[in-house]
Amino acid sequence: MSDQLTEQLKEIAKPVVEQEDMFLVDVEVKPASTKEIWILVDSESGGVNVDTCSRISRELAFLLEEENLINSAYRLNVSSPGLARPLSDSRQYLKNSGRRVKVKYKSGDDYLTVEGELTHVVNGTSFDVIADDGSHIKIGFSDVVETKVIPKI
Structure with a gap:
């Protein structure tokens, strides 16, 4: 189920991220008492800032609720991949x-x-x-x- 959910999240997130002139690096679903969804984004033309991540997060939260993909509590995080992660794109x-x-x-x-x-x-x-x-x-x-x-x- 997690791989299927990850793929569905990628399909939903990609156009939202691209409308902010960014690209989707990865989506991770981490099981925990409250499921964590990580949307990792980057930009060719500059850095990743908090305002852009907030806009992406709000739009994705709305779409995820509309699609009703996740039937339990979850935490949505939108962030740059950071230096600790390998380059993937x-x-x-x-x-x-x-x-x-x-x-x-x-x-x-x-x-x-x-x-x-x-x-x-x-x-x-x-x-x-x-x-x-x-x-x-x-x-x-x-x-x-x-x-x-x-x-x-």
Whole structure:
């Protein structure tokens, strides 16, 4: 039921998020005494702010009540994915170009890891990482296992 609910939530949330000039990164349903629904959003043209999240949350709450998808108490949270979450949409790579990343990726039959600067993002296709040793590594999005932004300290 949870996978089906997650897919239904994505279908409802996507147009609401897009009307705010943002894109849907993920939807998570977390079981708890009060079920938690997390709608994770991002923007190509800027950051994610509280006012936009509030508008999305109000519209989604209205639609969820109208659709009557959830028949128990729940808490709706709309937020940016934050730095702790791996990048999951190619649009997030473009936004993070120039930042330091750690990428786990598949190369042939091997799994490799590289740390360095994210550069030259070709939306939907590939990106480059300038590794710490100065080498340039081209990685296709289809080969990515996980990419995390490394915050500056």
